[in-house]
Amino acid sequence: MSTRPGRRAVLATGLAAGATAALAGCATGGTGTKGGPAPEVKKDDGKKLSGSITVWSWDVAAKALKRLAADFQQKNPGTTVTVRDIGYDSAYDKITVGLKSGSGLPDVLTVEGPRMVTYMGNFPQGFYDLTKLAGPSEKDFDKASWKTVVNPQGKVVALPWDIGPCATFYRGDYFRAAGIKPESIATWDDYVKAGEQLKKRTGRKMLILDSVEDSTFAMLLQQQGQHFYVDGKVAVDSPEGVKAATLLKTLADKGLVDYQKGWDGLVTGTKEGKAATESSAAWWMGTLTADAPELKGKFGVMPMPAFTAGGVRTSNRGGSVLAVPGQSKHPELAYAFVQFLLTSAPNQVSMLKQEGLFPAYLPALADPYLSSPQEYFGGQAALKVFADLAPSTPPVEYTKDGAKATEIMFSTISGILLRDKDPKQALESAAAQIAAATGRQRIAG
Amino acid sequence: MAAPTSTLPPAPVAAPPPPPVHRRRRHRVIPWVFAGPAAVLFIVFFAYPLGASLLQSFTAERDGASVWVGFDQYRRMASDPAFLESLFNVGLILLVQVPLMVVLALLLAGLLNQSWLRFKGTWRALYFLPAVTTLVAYAVVFQVLLKTDGGLANQFLAVFGLGPIDWLNDPAWARISLIASLTWRWAGYNAVILLAGLQAIGKEQYEAAALDGAGTFATYRRIIVPQLRPVILFCAVTSTIGTLQLFDENYVLTRGGPDNATLSPVVYLYKTGFEQLDFGYAAAIAWVVVALIAVLSIAQYFLFGREKRR
Numbered sequence: 001m002s003t004r005p006g007r008r009a010v011l012a013t014g015l016a017a018g019a020t021a022a023l024a025g026c027a028t029g030g031t032g033t034k035g036g037p038a039p040e041v042k043k044d045d046g047k048k049l050s051g052s053i054t055v056w057s058w059d060v061a062a063k064a065l066k067r068l069a070a071d072f073q074q075k076n077p078g079t080t081v082t083v084r085d086i087g088y089d090s091a092y093d094k095i096t097v098g099l100k101s102g103s104g105l106p107d108v109l110t111v112e113g114p115r116m117v118t119y120m121g122n123f124p125q126g127f128y129d130l131t132k133l134a135g136p137s138e139k140d141f142d143k144a145s146w147k148t149v150v151n152p153q154g155k156v157v158a159l160p161w162d163i164g165p166c167a168t169f170y171r172g173d174y175f176r177a178a179g180i181k182p183e184s185i186a187t188w189d190d191y192v193k194a195g196e197q198l199k200k201r202t203g204r205k206m207l208i209l210d211s212v213e214d215s216t217f218a219m220l221l222q223q224q225g226q227h228f229y230v231d232g233k234v235a236v237d238s239p240e241g242v243k244a245a246t247l248l249k250t251l252a253d254k255g256l257v258d259y260q261k262g263w264d265g266l267v268t269g270t271k272e273g274k275a276a277t278e279s280s281a282a283w284w285m286g287t288l289t290a291d292a293p294e295l296k297g298k299f300g301v302m303p304m305p306a307f308t309a310g311g312v313r314t315s316n317r318g319g320s321v322l323a324v325p326g327q328s329k330h331p332e333l334a335y336a337f338v339q340f341l342l343t344s345a346p347n348q349v350s351m352l353k354q355e356g357l358f359p360a361y362l363p364a365l366a367d368p369y370l371s372s373p374q375e376y377f378g379g380q381a382a383l384k385v386f387a388d389l390a391p392s393t394p395p396v397e398y399t400k401d402g403a404k405a406t407e408i409m410f411s412t413i414s415g416i417l418l419r420d421k422d423p424k425q426a427l428e429s430a431a432a433q434i435a436a437a438t439g440r441q442r443i444a445g
Numbered sequence: 446m447a448a449p450t451s452t453l454p455p456a457p458v459a460a461p462p463p464p465p466v467h468r469r470r471r472h473r474v475i476p477w478v479f480a481g482p483a484a485v486l487f488i489v490f491f492a493y494p495l496g497a498s499l500l501q502s503f504t505a506e507r508d509g510a511s512v513w514v515g516f517d518q519y520r521r522m523a524s525d526p527a528f529l530e531s532l533f534n535v536g537l538i539l540l541v542q543v544p545l546m547v548v549l550a551l552l553l554a555g556l557l558n559q560s561w562l563r564f565k566g567t568w569r570a571l572y573f574l575p576a577v578t579t580l581v582a583y584a585v586v587f588q589v590l591l592k593t594d595g596g597l598a599n600q601f602l603a604v605f606g607l608g609p610i611d612w613l614n615d616p617a618w619a620r621i622s623l624i625a626s627l628t629w630r631w632a633g634y635n636a637v638i639l640l641a642g643l644q645a646i647g648k649e650q651y652e653a654a655a656l657d658g659a660g661t662f663a664t665y666r667r668i669i670v671p672q673l674r675p676v677i678l679f680c681a682v683t684s685t686i687g688t689l690q691l692f693d694e695n696y697v698l699t700r701g702g703p704d705n706a707t708l709s710p711v712v713y714l715y716k717t718g719f720e721q722l723d724f725g726y727a728a729a730i731a732w733v734v735v736a737l738i739a740v741l742s743i744a745q746y747f748l749f750g751r752e753k754r755r
Contacts, residue, residue, distance in 0.1 A: 093719050100724070122506060122722045211614035212702030259593070259614035272594070403721040411527065414704035418616055433526060
């Protein structure tokens with residue numbers, strides 16, 4: 001191979017831009033790079049909304065915003081809302097560079113919950129303080145996702161949009177062929193046994209994991225009420241962590257795992273029927289109906305297996321928030337748009353219906369649409385399963401160092417699954433690495 | 446700067462010469478007018494970010510502010526298993542893939558240089574093509590080729606009753622896949638460069654060798670390779686630099702996984718900087734990569750270049 005420009009050059013430029021901004025920040029005190037509290041949006045009830053704002057989002061989320069932006073403009077003459085689909089793959093590069101350099105960001109940002117925590121921890125000045133405006137709505141939002149919008153200083157800097165309550169999707173046809181009753185799977189032990197039976201009778205695997213960047217571990221950890229950090233200390237090697245990793249290793253050792261790479265691998269693997277189950281969030285329904293219409297009638301949804309009988313049978317995967325960056329020139333209008341979208345049951349329900357975004361806004365969950373039978377799931381009221389499970393999702397602690405732990409955990413889990421490392425030892429070594437990278441303490445494992 | 450008076454037309458005798466001080470000043474300004482924009486661009490987009498990133502490598506982010514931490518980031522690297530594994534990975538590629546590829550390129554160049562070969566231009570273009578292929582096409586091709594179920598490579602193996610191999614999901618096979626894909630992408634590129642070198646060798650040298658009774662192997666060993674030394678050096682140095690800066694191939698194929706088996710320092714730099722927002726550490730990694738490239742390039746120059754001077 002040879003030297004060549006390409007993505008690297010672009011990245012180098014990006015990094016340089018970041019560096020430039022860091023210096024500029026030191027010299028001029030640009031927003032986003034220095035410490036101190038976030039600026040506050042002034043509320044002025046008497047003033048009529050006007051002006052124009054830009055919103056960044058991607059995929060179906062952008063589609064939902066575009067659709068509702070038209071409604072918003074109609075209700076507020078004299079305002080313009082431009083929604084830009086910046087694409088998921090480069091979204092965080094753009095947002096990171098914008099926050100770091102203190103310029104170039106739009107008026108409203110879409111950010112996934114855990115990412116938002118990383119951003120607001122690293123850029124205390126990067127977002128508007130919405131406490132006075134959004135604070136009163138706290139009781140209306142899912143408590144797990146509310147944790148992703150409050151910064152370390154206790155200020156509300158975003159509003160939760162959608163959440164990812166989890167359940168287990170299963171192939172009814174495979175289960176029938178293997179003589180497995182979904183009701184009989186109450187714990188992960190039952191799940192492993194069912195998997196063995198399935199493999200023996202049909203030769204099929206039980207689940208799909210990503211060989212490089214799998215987030216099932218985090219989901220299993222949250223099911224047990226924790227994430228990578230507890231009380232600010234590294235906790236990946238806690239007894240809960242060991243349980244989650246051991247479960248994954250058991251499944252792998254028994255040959256019940258089909259490895260695929262990335263999102264596309266998961267989707268195609270599912271389409272091809274590589275595995276009988278997938279424990280995932282409510283938004284996975286949208287992917288199934290859109291990308292695998294031919295599998296209509298084959299899927300059912302049940303609560304996730306619990307770690308102990310009678311234990312929690314759900315978790316959270318994904319979910320996002322809308323924030324107003326500190327660079328916005330029209331924060332009042334930006335927040336008004338966010339509020340219009342997210343604190344309205346009809347708007348939230350319409351985004352669930354049309355774009356499959358499961359609302360974090362609890363009043364929306366009472367809508368009759370959620371208990372209606374769904375043709376794709378053979379007439380099962382699949383959304384109801386998620387709606388019923390959502391309130392029991394354990395809220396967990398996210399920190400600004402979430403991304404560092406995530407990265408190290410990806411390779412640790414791959415090591416356990418593919419290089420046959422001992423779960424406990426591998427997790428202890430991961431905890432040491434995360435502690436070294438973040439300067440945080442470890443909880444006694 | 447050229448001598449100012451020599452390039453001017455001779456001044457008319459009648460006219461008094463302009464004051465020398467003023468003239469000299471004007472000649473000092475004009476080159477800057479031409480070089481200025483380039484210099485400004487260089488300073489703004491190259492020199493300044495370079496200096497800034499060096500400074501940044503001595504800082505860490507603490508609650509949104511940059512704090513001076515001295516050599517902490519560099520010390521951290523020494524005990525960071527992911528970074529050390531990324532160095533091991535590129536080291537492996539340097540030792541295995543680069544020599545393999547240069548030898549393969551040399552053979553290809555030899556073939557392309559044969560007088561009996563027809564459609565030479567077409568062959569050259571074909572071998573060069575992978576190097577100019579867009580990353581997206583490259584990624585798609587290798588995903589299709591190396592897919593575990595129904596991928597072309599596994600279908601081929603199945604004909605002989607072998608496989609299937611989990612090419613991209615198994616740490617060891619992922620490394621092999623990466624080495625193979627790098628070779629596919631860059632062997633032809635190097636072959637075309639070596640071919641240019643081959644064509645610079647005069648026909649009379651081959652004739653003289655043939656008259657002296659040298660066989661094919663002896664001709665290669667005594668005539669071709671020594672004459673090609675600077676070109677081979679060029680290929681080796683650029684390939685070394687490319688390997689140390691490895692990003693595209695392993696990022697699109699495996700994202701550096703599984704379990705960091707294909708992680709390169711630059712992918713790690715990217716993840717640290719842009720995914721973990723640890724800019725100081727990322728900048729420090731960048732400078733270590735720069736230092737490694739400098740050291741290895743100089744070492745190669747002395748190892749390969751010395752013979753030439755004899």
